[in-house]
Amino acid sequence: MTRGLAVGLAGLGRMGRIHAENLAARCASAHLACVFDADPVVAAAVAERLDVPWTASYDGLLDACAAVAVATSTGSHADLAVAAAEAGRHVFCEKPISLDRAAALTTVHAAARAGIVFQVGFHRRFDPDWVAANERIQAGELGEVTFFRTSLRDMNPPDPAYLTGSGGFFVDVTVHDLDVARWMVGEVVEVTAHGAASDPAFAAIGDIDTAVVVLRFAGGALGVIDNSRSARYGYECSTEVMGSLATARIDAPRRRGYEWRTPGLASHDLPRDFEERYPQAYAAEVEGFARCVLDGTAPRVTGLDALAAFDLAMAADVSWRTGRSVALTPRPTATGVVYETEEVPA
Amino acid sequence: MTRGLAVGLAGLGRMGRIHAENLAARCASAHLACVFDADPVVAAAVAERLDVPWTASYDGLLDACAAVAVATSTGSHADLAVAAAEAGRHVFCEKPISLDRAAALTTVHAAARAGIVFQVGFHRRFDPDWVAANERIQAGELGEVTFFRTSLRDMNPPDPAYLTGSGGFFVDVTVHDLDVARWMVGEVVEVTAHGAASDPAFAAIGDIDTAVVVLRFAGGALGVIDNSRSARYGYECSTEVMGSLATARIDAPRRRGYEWRTPGLASHDLPRDFEERYPQAYAAEVEGFARCVLDGTAPRVTGLDALAAFDLAMAADVSWRTGRSVALTPRPTATGVVYETEEVPA
């Protein structure tokens, strides 16, 4: 007997392994049907450990499943997702769909044409803390939103090799906060970004490790995002939404629920990375994806959502490079909001 | 393909359903092989919802599994556990094994004779917060323990019908804190209990809903437990261990990691019952049980541990009824500590 949706997993790097564990043992509505990786040794090892089949070809993976989770390196997301869609497989795709906007758009269209469920991996929309707060916000309990503030900070910078293919700071890091901003507050009409390299290694490659991004929402509210790749004290993700009636502050600064007291000092631990902070969110996003497929409902994070967050991240990138604010025009369509960008005239 | 240990589940009341969900969808090393309940309608409904087989007979359940989880009403725990042991099935048994000490002891012996893994359901030993703190305590980071304090408080009292078969306040509620006391600090040599009925309904049936139990440990430290069936504000479980070098305080007073601010007031939610507080612990205890079976290791909570906690709870009951302290003599044996009780002479 197997549970729910048969999901094939492509890509067994860090995110792939998180999804593998969740699909194998923590999802009520899905199971891990097969794993695939460009490196068959990796695939075989994970398969053995989790007691699931593996395959050396992506086609083999598609044959073995009703839905596929794409967690390969970024460059192959779009192609694999399109192939899956064309084969009629539902797709859960890690973010970003592509660093090439045209390829991302092609993927979104392919998924739409195929009529499959296509969900992108913005996990924070599935974290119980954010979900609970946002439910109250969407229900109007905050009144009119007047200010938004969010932080995403990594404890230590990634390996330089990773940075090359990451799409840059805003596309790699800020994009999560931009998605949360849209989810909680609404569409953005202006982005202004500032960056700095606290670590000279970033300056050396023309990149940054710290950023402040100021948002102006269509509803008039201001927002601010701060991001760091080198917060040093730990991994932090916190968000505040201020409204005319109340303010919600989401934060979970403890990993384990105990305090340790030594002479004159009380301390508690901090999460060190996203795996320690978000075990529930990662399990919930694949469970949510399976429920959409099984129930025929729309995913919480669509391809257009991913595209919108990408467009906002690119606008931040342009703003940082030019030192100007970037205006955006979110345009409602039948399937979701599409952003058009125009730079603020000098 | 199925995961790990085939566990049959007997009893589909509140605790049974928690175990069913965890075995069905949240355990890496076990799966739910079959369910059984005295009421076949209940069994069939749960089986359908979770897509697992069910059976109308306990023998049928034993046939379908390598291990059994006993979560029926308390009165049948011992008989079902003994039957399973004699059939060579490993047993996870909800607490208490029995309200009749002789029957509990018989069960422990039957399990030992059969050479099976026998684990009792003290879930707090599997909660990540308690586990993380206790690892540091057992590693000696606190120095010598000088004081122990723990609270277990239910939000609202149970249905009176439940109380009749519960074994009384100390066996039903305090027993959890007594187990934690032994786990974290060590053996207890004196118990003094005080009780009160804040709700007249308890007084009317000669029972209490609030208690303070003072412990004296073999190592010389004092300890204190406070319990309530009617804390009203929520479900709370918190523990403090004070040592000569440090003090550990375990507490998790938020259910969701966000704060809500309204004029002049910041608030956060509180868990309302053990299900809301302990989802991770309940999943971890059945996973831990499966690992013991698969790896051939000893369970974290043995039958003798359950017996010891029961003996301490009965000592508390005697102390409360007589108004005297009760002395105990924990005796090490080859398989664990066994308590002998003697009342303090008047």
Place this chain on the structure above:
Amino acid sequence: MTRGLAVGLAGLGRMGRIHAENLAARCASAHLACVFDADPVVAAAVAERLDVPWTASYDGLLDACAAVAVATSTGSHADLAVAAAEAGRHVFCEKPISLDRAAALTTVHAAARAGIVFQVGFHRRFDPDWVAANERIQAGELGEVTFFRTSLRDMNPPDPAYLTGSGGFFVDVTVHDLDVARWMVGEVVEVTAHGAASDPAFAAIGDIDTAVVVLRFAGGALGVIDNSRSARYGYECSTEVMGSLATARIDAPRRRGYEWRTPGLASHDLPRDFEERYPQAYAAEVEGFARCVLDGTAPRVTGLDALAAFDLAMAADVSWRTGRSVALTPRPTATGVVYETEEVPA
């Protein structure tokens, strides 16, 4: 120009210096008129530092003031207070009035006869945190009180020399929590005390450094106090009052309002002694005393309150020595409640 009530201060040890600073610079309704100490060198030094007169005789102090604060060593409190009362001076007296109950009672009567304001130094009744919570409790916002818990813990044990004249653990330490119990919840009808010496130095002199005291209130609620002279991590004073409608928890575990984050760890400081924890309470209690004198109102802590807390502490001492609960009969009188003690029959 001088502010408000002219207060003479007798005794310039640790508590005396706290009162001196507050009277000299932090009271709106009183000023430090003169200081006296058994050691004239000490008196002269403090006087010079604070720019106030000093005197080498207690009579000289009485001549220089309208009210006196007695903060000498415990043995002389009663005599000095009586002398002041007989001279018509209002008296703020550090606790305890006396370790000899008869002498304490004589003092209370002398104060009553003289018609002066007589206030005893239970500072927690003046701390803004406790006051704010207790106002809501007395207003009935908790509903019926069902449980009370309080801790008073010193970071490090006092000098052994101090212990000799301290009146013992319960009179010296627990008495503060007993006063708070009466203030917040009401009269106590049974006391059961348990003690331990975590530090062998205490055992060597037949004393304890850790205690648990269980209270039964006249209204039926249970209460529990835990005390330590050697908490090691810091000074802590926290109180919880549980009611049928709500629960209040008073705690102020930070000294400075900032958090310090290092890799994987967030920490904040803890107060190290009562001076660090209670600067506001000590200032407020002498200000409150001055207001009573100036406004002709009754003090918040009367001599009978001090006597009641002392009687409860002595009952705890008896209980600890005999291993029995001690029953008490609080008797209302025109001026306040008086306790009569009778041991629980064996």
Place this chain on the structure above:
Amino acid sequence: MTRGLAVGLAGLGRMGRIHAENLAARCASAHLACVFDADPVVAAAVAERLDVPWTASYDGLLDACAAVAVATSTGSHADLAVAAAEAGRHVFCEKPISLDRAAALTTVHAAARAGIVFQVGFHRRFDPDWVAANERIQAGELGEVTFFRTSLRDMNPPDPAYLTGSGGFFVDVTVHDLDVARWMVGEVVEVTAHGAASDPAFAAIGDIDTAVVVLRFAGGALGVIDNSRSARYGYECSTEVMGSLATARIDAPRRRGYEWRTPGLASHDLPRDFEERYPQAYAAEVEGFARCVLDGTAPRVTGLDALAAFDLAMAADVSWRTGRSVALTPRPTATGVVYETEEVPA
């Protein structure tokens, strides 16, 4: 006998009354020698309540004191301060010195020429929380500062009548955070400001009630300030300084140290305005001023500090109005840093 420095107080509005209370009853090194207000009825009433002399003329005030605290309406600060300086009186001046930069500069020069102590009222530099954290930062415990974040939020907007003479949002509100930024992190070389009016009343008068100001420090770090006049939930002032070794977070979100628990909810109070948040800071700043005068030391907030914060606030104002970043050139001088502003070329 009177304490320490004789301070005359000019202006008995909201801030004046806070200083009056502190000088009258909470300063060890100063006393309130005389009060003056444009409205003699107000002066007489305050004088009577605090039992101090009053005068109907500012010259009379100068005659009665060695130092003066200027807390009149903003427009008269500079003239009164200059008059006091020329009379050889030390000056504590509420912020801002003047909304006219030339007048502020004249005042700073007059104070320097007179050789008096001249301190400006940036109270946060005297709050024990900020002071304790900043001591560790200045000692290098954070390592290199990489990011700075601070919030100042009022609960409710001020009366429109007040706004007219306030100098605008950045000069009235942000200026406090700008001073803290310089104090904790160092000089600022670029300011970019964004504003919004969440309350239409502000838009109607061409003003804002919400702002985000991005800073670039001379040392390379980024900083961000968020401000609101209408946070609604309470008054909040919190600051975070992130460094390569540690991160400090200053926050004091509770006014009273107790938690109130009702079914499913735990809550605590929030300060509602700066008076509730900063009683210690306001007392400490006048005490600190008196110590500078008595000890001949330099004040913690000089006239040039006030000028620098004003210049940064004006740069923010320009940035907000033009939509451009404003570059600044902090220039060290013998007596402190002076800012020169140049707009970023379009």
